[in-house]
Amino acid sequence: MCRWLGYFGEPIRPEELLYVPEHSLIVQSQRSEQMAHPLNGDGFGLGWYGLRDEPGVYRSPSPAWSDRNLREISAQVESPLFLAHVRASTGTPSQQTNCHPFRLGRWLFVHNGFINEYQRVHRELLLAVDPELFDNIEGTTDSELLFHLALTFGLRDDPVGALERMAGFVEQTCERQGIDTPLQMSVGVSDGERLWAVRYASGPEVNTLYVSAEAHSVRELYPDRERLQHFSDETRIVVSEPLVNLPGVWHELAPGTALVVQGGQDEMRPFAPRVPAGV
């Protein structure tokens, strides 16, 4: 289990969300509030769209709270779209290649959750990854594998559809092995233009996911909060758990929901796993 956030809006320094808020992602790395175990100390990562076509990625297996380089970098770059993640391992080693975000070309992926009894299906799921993509897998997490299954099922052309096919495929594979409630996932994906966020689980327990309210209504609610004033109307922040405890600022996504954050109107739609054709 992990905590993550995604930002979409006018360019800001990532430190504004990683360090400054009362319950910032760095604070959550030490003591999150909406998890059975509050600790996310098994590494972290920041992926940001900046000067180049490809996003930059800074990942480390060290705890986020004591990493001085993260503080430097998140203060020295500006980005209109970034994903950050603090990791709580569900068994795989603490190493850089197991840290989120995972990347392929312009695409970034973060995940909170797990595949239930992952070891029993690891090999079978890995074999389903497009051989062309196989060598982009560098670590051993279920999360990185979910990303590559989604890529295999068309993430770059139809993000939500591909995530639904990925989820359907994982559920089908697990169920064939008699594994209950196979999938727990909140997922963040971006290509540098849009930010997709999904909240879903196979069973009744579903990890939380929130999106910030429209900036103008937030500003009206809290006219004295200086930091909130400078966010543009387009700004959206997606988080595993709120960064500040202010009523009206965060909307919880319903379980089984996909959100598309983009220029103009955002979209919200049901997220319905389906087994990919031909599988």
Place this chain on the structure above:
Amino acid sequence: MCRWLGYFGEPIRPEELLYVPEHSLIVQSQRSEQMAHPLNGDGFGLGWYGLRDEPGVYRSPSPAWSDRNLREISAQVESPLFLAHVRASTGTPSQQTNCHPFRLGRWLFVHNGFINEYQRVHRELLLAVDPELFDNIEGTTDSELLFHLALTFGLRDDPVGALERMAGFVEQTCERQGIDTPLQMSVGVSDGERLWAVRYASGPEVNTLYVSAEAHSVRELYPDRERLQHFSDETRIVVSEPLVNLPGVWHELAPGTALVVQGGQDEMRPFAPRVPAGV
């Protein structure tokens, strides 16, 4: 703030105390129970007396809970006397040279606590260290400095006396600067023959410290606990907080107490800081 343990008895593998108990030191690295903040994720160390005159020391700035090498080493060595420590930094960097135990020759030192407003007295205290010992200081913690002050004041000849002089000197130095309640310390020291443990603080709040009851009475209390049966009558375990929650197994040291664990009868005496002569 930190958690530590010291073991004195027949040779065992350190894993027996680091990993096996319900509330082992590794568990305490993630969620200790007797601290305001339960996290001790800023590195760790194990110092053990083994095959050589000098103790071995394995230290790392990584979190203890995910360090695979610690698991290996603590399963592959045997020792009749060892000190282990999980670190919660009070500001100094997460780096190997800031991890406990600190060592000089045959001597090991672990510490839980802090010097209040350390930065204001750091330089002055450092200057008081015996110039011969100066280059044995490799890190930047108050803890390592306390060790070298105690060495300066005669730790190798008169351990408890030297710790009292160290505490007295630190308190005097801080008080001259107007610093309140200067010292918080539970300390473990060994030369491979004995294990000294001190519980002390300048003010009314004093970090906890416990010592295990005599092994034979523990065995009588819990005749069904297999693991407890194989500890010899000489065995003593000193801990920041209990490793198992069993009534009668742990005695809390009173604040202001020094304990000497040794062959034959252990000793318990008041710990009374005093300003060293000539200072």
Place this chain on the structure above:
Amino acid sequence: MCRWLGYFGEPIRPEELLYVPEHSLIVQSQRSEQMAHPLNGDGFGLGWYGLRDEPGVYRSPSPAWSDRNLREISAQVESPLFLAHVRASTGTPSQQTNCHPFRLGRWLFVHNGFINEYQRVHRELLLAVDPELFDNIEGTTDSELLFHLALTFGLRDDPVGALERMAGFVEQTCERQGIDTPLQMSVGVSDGERLWAVRYASGPEVNTLYVSAEAHSVRELYPDRERLQHFSDETRIVVSEPLVNLPGVWHELAPGTALVVQGGQDEMRPFAPRVPAGV
């Protein structure tokens, strides 16, 4: 490409071979003499048979030369059989799970060499690993994969035969893809009782491998070298390149040779890759 050594004999502290000799393995990590690029700075590992059935393994992605913990551990354990390795990556990340030795139960494996154009056959070779063994693979190196292929082909029952089948299988797989001179390997394997060493390559360039001469003849050659005197007649050291530059102390294994170091008479036999039956 990498450097490694294997020791078989009376129990010694690994530091005797890792640090003490003029051209020790640690020196080789900075400047080996028999490699095109002399640097082996991408991590290291020590696997030793000691107090438990399973060997201990200490691995780290840091350079061996500056690792203080390696110095401690190799001075504090004693072992009659150990394998040590310093790594020069051929492309896969510097991370603990890519460091040698690799382990399964009582078995250890170290490798110097590579699979040519590994990325083109990685997936196919991985699929050939026994599914029961699949989740023991934690890294991404060709070396770890070679180990698991050898295990798949019977390493634990017939070590040299299984290594031959592994080599034959890799060569066949690569050749089907049009890959020239697929395999370069010097390999060390142990189960704690014996030490197997193989020198082989598909093409005419074959990485070096040496075994120490019989201890009694070494002692006669160099009666004044104190360190050489205390090795027993059973002692054998296998190395990628000599630890000391003394004529008569090291015998080069011929390319295409397998050596079995064991109690009693050692064995030397040709190493002949063959495609496993049923593949």
Place this chain on the structure above:
Amino acid sequence: MCRWLGYFGEPIRPEELLYVPEHSLIVQSQRSEQMAHPLNGDGFGLGWYGLRDEPGVYRSPSPAWSDRNLREISAQVESPLFLAHVRASTGTPSQQTNCHPFRLGRWLFVHNGFINEYQRVHRELLLAVDPELFDNIEGTTDSELLFHLALTFGLRDDPVGALERMAGFVEQTCERQGIDTPLQMSVGVSDGERLWAVRYASGPEVNTLYVSAEAHSVRELYPDRERLQHFSDETRIVVSEPLVNLPGVWHELAPGTALVVQGGQDEMRPFAPRVPAGV
């Protein structure tokens, strides 16, 4: 001993100098050409002036050649002035706080060289540091200490003069202890506006230092080299050893020289250590 470079000119991505040239700084971390031992694998750092008043600093004790984050960051920031350093320890630990550049406010400092018999004068030199600056010292290197001595002697007001006083003070202190040829230093300093570079040693052996020729003459020399064409006339690169082997591109600084790279005309003057007044 170490290798470093400083860049002054129109904003570029640091990767252009760190990775792209034939004999880039990253190549030099593995095999420099102008050192007795070619290896600079004990950590690295990049300090760059960018979006904020304070420069960003990314430092790590890992080898530069395998650090993926350095590659990311040096591709994702742009800077008109940066300093980069690869470290070869002369004895102090491989840890982040011992990596260059060192920083105070807007000031950055990199160093190649050493104080001879540093341990004999470490304490005395440390005591000479302005107590106000004392707690900015986080590591244990002679280099960081040289920086803080220069700060103590007025670096921020009179950079070259302060470096001369620092050198004079170190030489005097060492000579009083009977230490020969006390100082070896090539130093790079910046405040974000100018770049100061000094080549100096107490004895006849002086570490190399080069500065790039004027960009227009470089372009004329190599009209076909595309990369050279886009450097502006103001551009200057200062390096421990050349990044490309092209005659006419690099001028060696004479021993005992200070260079000031700045907007308008650069300055070159003799560097003459002098004992600071009142010492």
